[in-house]
Amino acid sequence: MEVFFALTIGLLTAVGIYLMLRLRSFPVILGLTFLSYAVNLFIFTAGRLKTAAAPIVGTVETPTDPLPQALVLTAIVISFGMTAVIVMMALGSWLELGHDSTDPAPGTPEDRG
Amino acid sequence: MGNWIIAPVVLPAFLAALSLFTSRSTAARALSLGGTAALLAISIALLHAATEGPPQLYRLGDWPAPFGIVLVLDRLSALMLLLTSGLALIVLAQAIATGQDRRGRRFHALWLFQLMGLNGAFLTGDAFNLFVFFEVLLIASYGLMVHGGGGPRIRAGLQYIAVNLLGSTLFLFALATIYAVTGTLNMADLAVKLPALPEGDHALMRVAAVLLMLVFAVKGALVPLQFWLPGTYAAAPGVVAALFAVMTKLGAYAALRFSTLVFPPDLALTADLMAPLLLPAGLLTLAIGAIGTLGAQSLPRLAAHAAVMSMGTVFTAMAGFTTESTTAALYYMIHSTLAGAALFLTADLARDREAERVDTPSPRLPGTLAALFFAAAIATVGLPPLSGFPAKLMVLQAMPLWPVWTTVLGATFLALLALSRAGSTLFWKPQGTPATLPRTQTLAPTALLLALAALTVFAGPVTHWLATTAETLHDPAPYILANDLPGGA
Numbered sequence: 001m002e003v004f005f006a007l008t009i010g011l012l013t014a015v016g017i018y019l020m021l022r023l024r025s026f027p028v029i030l031g032l033t034f035l036s037y038a039v040n041l042f043i044f045t046a047g048r049l050k051t052a053a054a055p056i057v058g059t060v061e062t063p064t065d066p067l068p069q070a071l072v073l074t075a076i077v078i079s080f081g082m083t084a085v086i087v088m089m090a091l092g093s094w095l096e097l098g099h100d101s102t103d104p105a106p107g108t109p110e111d112r113g
Numbered sequence: 114m115g116n117w118i119i120a121p122v123v124l125p126a127f128l129a130a131l132s133l134f135t136s137r138s139t140a141a142r143a144l145s146l147g148g149t150a151a152l153l154a155i156s157i158a159l160l161h162a163a164t165e166g167p168p169q170l171y172r173l174g175d176w177p178a179p180f181g182i183v184l185v186l187d188r189l190s191a192l193m194l195l196l197t198s199g200l201a202l203i204v205l206a207q208a209i210a211t212g213q214d215r216r217g218r219r220f221h222a223l224w225l226f227q228l229m230g231l232n233g234a235f236l237t238g239d240a241f242n243l244f245v246f247f248e249v250l251l252i253a254s255y256g257l258m259v260h261g262g263g264g265p266r267i268r269a270g271l272q273y274i275a276v277n278l279l280g281s282t283l284f285l286f287a288l289a290t291i292y293a294v295t296g297t298l299n300m301a302d303l304a305v306k307l308p309a310l311p312e313g314d315h316a317l318m319r320v321a322a323v324l325l326m327l328v329f330a331v332k333g334a335l336v337p338l339q340f341w342l343p344g345t346y347a348a349a350p351g352v353v354a355a356l357f358a359v360m361t362k363l364g365a366y367a368a369l370r371f372s373t374l375v376f377p378p379d380l381a382l383t384a385d386l387m388a389p390l391l392l393p394a395g396l397l398t399l400a401i402g403a404i405g406t407l408g409a410q411s412l413p414r415l416a417a418h419a420a421v422m423s424m425g426t427v428f429t430a431m432a433g434f435t436t437e438s439t440t441a442a443l444y445y446m447i448h449s450t451l452a453g454a455a456l457f458l459t460a461d462l463a464r465d466r467e468a469e470r471v472d473t474p475s476p477r478l479p480g481t482l483a484a485l486f487f488a489a490a491i492a493t494v495g496l497p498p499l500s501g502f503p504a505k506l507m508v509l510q511a512m513p514l515w516p517v518w519t520t521v522l523g524a525t526f527l528a529l530l531a532l533s534r535a536g537s538t539l540f541w542k543p544q545g546t547p548a549t550l551p552r553t554q555t556l557a558p559t560a561l562l563l564a565l566a567a568l569t570v571f572a573g574p575v576t577h578w579l580a581t582t583a584e585t586l587h588d589p590a591p592y593i594l595a596n597d598l599p600g601g602a
Contacts, residue, residue: 020275020279025271025275028275029275032275032278032279032282035279035282036278036282039282039285039286039289042285042286042289043285043288043289043292045289045293046289046290046292046293047292047293048293067180067292068289068292071241071288071289071292074241074245075285078245078248078281079278079281081252082248082252082274082278082281085252085255085274086271086274086275086278089255089259089267089270089271089274090271092259092262092267093264093267093268093270093271096262096263096264096267096268097264097267097268102268102271102272102275
């Protein structure tokens, strides 16, 4: 299970980083989403992988660590909110500028610094 | 004072929520102005409390550390609170005087949420809580950054958000690794547990330490992670960029806190990671910022590159890890926050009068504005008589190394050239009748410059206070004791 988990996290991170390096904002946002999935799974493994163990003391013989589960919930909520913000911003940028590129158009005052 | 420690977090949160319910902008103005002034009063009281006694603890929900979240008030966090609320009050007055708060919606609610996040991040004693407060201040800063709208601003905002989301992801990776290795995220508890870490976990912990410092480097615009700053700060509204001057310092604060408390220089685990990496990075930041000021074609962008430079100086001084160098870093941090904000405010006043770019002819600007720019430029470069001069002198004295001296002095020279060139093209050359400048709009930059003058006049007592603060940072035992960890340290 450990190997499978590690491979999954690694694959998600790789996909996320590849997409982040694109020049258009839509793939960049998708990449950020993939990265946040990867990190959520990663936080989950910080409490060690354990099957059939509830994070509540007293219900099972050896409960799993509840803290990473609390952390991952917080992280999920935050990354969800942040994704919503960046999607709105990308939409705003597309509507205002008429294109989806992350770079300033060559030759504009912005481009010249 | 015990329960007042939470006030800098709760008060702005409450007022921000309240200001969402007011439809009249005068009421929102009153709320945020009153709230920021109250924050200033509370920070002064907290600073007094932190000066008088040992670090103090506030347990959220009365859950004990290390699993409960704690806020810790020590001299450094009290200083940062005071710096934030003082700067925020002055800059908010400018936002109201120039009417920038009415160019978009919900400026004041975002402003208060930003202050809540900053204050929380300066106070927290828990690494995961630090992440949460980072996110609070970031989400407010996204709103503030694009306040007033416009295509270029929104695109710069998009890049800013993308960089910071990546930073947040790295932060989470670092925190999860730290928790997996040590089983705690309380900063004081980490400081206790790290020296006894088993040999096999060292490599993982070193990776986590570097990841964490990378996150703070993104926040603090340290080379090679400074690329987001110039575009963001130049595109943001001037008053927002002025407040962001303290947000960048949060990166330096967090790096300083972690590199003295959790990864102190005498910890064998990370001894070869902190100072040897921070020093060259700081010097490179300084150099690249200075070259950036020379290349900048507009005044806001010039101010943004000067902000990068100031972060370079702060990180360079911090990398000394002696009481003297930390004192110098803290003094320079106060100075550069105020000076950077003054430069952003004057650049913004010029931008409002259609004088922004140095490569296109601009209308003539009023003499008062020229005088303000001149003083702000002197402060930024670090010429006498303002506090930039003693600040840089202290950095040089604390770090008697030739790379530091050549870089600091060379960068200062380049910035001097860039600011003189921008000043003479924008303020000297243009002909015609000068634009008007209402007196109310000059009050805030004047207040910042007066604060800098006071920082120079009272440099003696301030440095003395900062030296004691630096000593407490390098001897974190009372900070750890204040956390009241089980097993009693």
